Amino acid sequence: MRSSAKPIERPVVAVFSSRALAACIAETLHHGDAETGGLFLGHRCGPMWYVIEVVDPGPRAIHHTASFQYDEDYLNHLTNKLRWYYAKPMHLLGLWHRHPGSLDRFSLPDRETNQRFLALYPEGVFSAIVNIDPRMRLTLYFVGEYRDQVLPAAGGDGLIPPALMAFRASRPSGSYAGLLSAALRAQHAPGLLYAPKAQHGLGAAQRPGMQHGLGAAQRPGLHQELGAAHRQSDGLSAQQGAGPSAGQHASDIERLLAMTESDVAFLSPLCDTLSLRVSADGGLELVEAGLPLLRFYGGVPSGKHMGTGDGENGAAVAVGTERFPYRTGLVKDAVLAYTISRAGKGIWPDAAANQSL
Numbered sequence: 552m553r554s555s556a557k558p559i560e561r562p563v564v565a566v567f568s569s570r571a572l573a574a575c576i577a578e579t580l581h582h583g584d585a586e587t588g589g590l591f592l593g594h595r596c597g598p599m600w601y602v603i604e605v606v607d608p609g610p611r612a613i614h615h616t617a618s619f620q621y622d623e624d625y626l627n628h629l630t631n632k633l634r635w636y637y638a639k640p641m642h643l644l645g646l647w648h649r650h651p652g653s654l655d656r657f658s659l660p661d662r663e664t665n666q667r668f669l670a671l672y673p674e675g676v677f678s679a680i681v682n683i684d685p686r687m688r689l690t691l692y693f694v695g696e697y698r699d700q701v702l703p704a705a706g707g708d709g710l711i712p713p714a715l716m717a718f719r720a721s722r723p724s725g726s727y728a729g730l731l732s733a734a735l736r737a738q739h740a741p742g743l744l745y746a747p748k749a750q751h752g753l754g755a756a757q758r759p760g761m762q763h764g765l766g767a768a769q770r771p772g773l774h775q776e777l778g779a780a781h782r783q784s785d786g787l788s789a790q791q792g793a794g795p796s797a798g799q800h801a802s803d804i805e806r807l808l809a810m811t812e813s814d815v816a817f818l819s820p821l822c823d824t825l826s827l828r829v830s831a832d833g834g835l836e837l838v839e840a841g842l843p844l845l846r847f848y849g850g851v852p853s854g855k856h857m858g859t860g861d862g863e864n865g866a867a868v869a870v871g872t873e874r875f876p877y878r879t880g881l882v883k884d885a886v887l888a889y890t891i892s893r894a895g896k897g898i899w900p901d902a903a904a905n906q907s908l
Contacts, residue, residue, distance in 0.1 A: 559674040563598035564891050565691055565704040567898060568716065572706050574605035575689070576899070579649050579681055585614040588648030590626060591677055592633055592641040594715050596820045598887060600644055600677070601711055604633050617651060618660065638717040638823075645677030645694070653684040657692075657699070665694045677702075689898055703894035710890055712821040714839075723823055728844055730889075731882065732870040737892065738885035739875060807835040807847050810866060814882040818844075834869075845870060847877060 571591070578587050592604040606629050609622025634641045646668060648661070657665065657678070668676045675695040682688050691704045708716065710730065713723035808827075815837060819825055823840040830836040834848040849866040868877040875881075 559595055560597045561675065561695065562595070562600040562677075562693055562702060563887060564894055565600050565602060565677065565702055566710045566890060567602045567704060567706045568593075568604075568711055569706070569708050571602045571605045572899065574607065575647065575681060576687065578605075578607050579683070579687065582614050582649070584651065585616060586619045586649050586651070587612070587614055588619060588621075588646060590630060590646050591644040591679075592630065593644050594639065594820065595642060595644070595674075596715075597817050597883070599890060601715055602644060602677070603637070603641055603711070603715060605647070606630055606633065619648065636718055637715075638719050638721070638723075639715060643672070643676075645679070647677075647679035647681060647689070649681045649683075653682055655680050655682055655688075655690040665699075669694055669696070687899055703891050704898045705890055705894035705896075706898040707893070710893060714821065714823040717823070722840070726842065726844070727818075727822055727839065728870050731845065731886070732873055734885040734889035735868070735870060735873070735875045735882070737889045738881065803833075804829060804835060806864075807849075807866070810877075810879050811835065811837075811847050813880050817883040817886075845882070848874075849877075 571593075574589065578589060581587075587608060589608055590606040591602045592606065593600065593602040606626060608619060609625030609629075611622040611625065613620040630643065646664070657680070661678070665676070665678050668678070673696065675693055677691060678694045678699075679689050679691045682690070689704065691702050693700045693702050712727045712730070713725040714727070717723040815825070815827070818837070822844065825844075826838045828836050828838060830846055834846045836843055837845040837847075846869040847866065848869070849864065866877040867874050868881065869875075
């Protein structure tokens with residue numbers, strides 16, 4: 552029976568950590584012409600899925616030229632260990648295997664394996680094929696309920712939010728603000744605008760130990776709590792004779808809350824602890840682990856801060872000292888467009904792509 556949990560959004564692009572790519576390269580080259588493979592562990596964050604770790608098939612795996620067999624006891628052991636190394640426990644995202652020559656489509660046994668995984672993870676899984684012909688390349692498929700879809704894949708830790716890479720009992724190394732700034736700059740450059748297509752989510756089955764409160768669905772109170780607190784504060788100000796401007800400011804904040812809700816929901820699983828607060832200069836500030844991440848201004852004709860005047864109702868979003876015209880959903884679209892553009896540059900480091908056996 553399907554869970555009543557929020558449907559999981561189909562991925563639009565995949566991002567691989569440097570460690571995950573290194574594991575694929577090492578495993579492929581180690582076994583020469585023989586077939587090998589492994590599992591992907593990482594995070595489903597709306598339309599972006601992040602592969603953080605790759606698990607090898609194990610010391611007792613059986614490798615042949617056109618097939619291989621996993622060491623299942625090893626996979627179960629190491630997968631459960633690695634998932635809990637990180638501050639945000641990972642999910643099983645899918646699998647990969649090497650194919651001989653240039654064959655980058657699934658064989659009948661491959662399809663049977665994909666269907667077994669899909670039976671366990673009906674929201675869909677990644678299934679990738681690695682070839683060396685003679686350059687190393689990876690073809691990434693999203694295997695869903697109805698059809699297989701080739702997805703763009705990007706590589707590099709710089710495209711992954713630090714909160715997803717942080718180990719347990721340690722703080723994320725760096726802030727997501729740098730990537731957001733680059734994505735927003737690119738979104739305002741010709742040719743990089745992202746036009747989202749309709750996404751059809753598939754319900755997630757409940758599996759013990761695999762669901763964690765990382766998504767926006769498990770954190771519903773950010774906007775509601777700030778909105779309620781601001782309304783209460785406005786009521787107290789009016790009682791104390793603050794005048795009608797306090798009520799207008801509260802109304803402006805309410806409109807900003809409505810405009811930014813989808814972007815905050817998108818960012819929630821990508822960041823460390825998020826909170827919202829009204830900034831000293833009258834904007835709406837999104838804070839990650841106590842440090843400012845984004846600031847939103849305007850959104851109404853009477854707003855004190857009108858942004859650049861080019862955004863939706865004069866709204867703007869600021870990252871550090873940079874300010875950009877803002878519209879609902881801009882941050883999500885900018886990050887997607889930027890990541891997809893990086894996927895076009897190839898997933899492998901140049902040295903690895905030139906490896907041949």
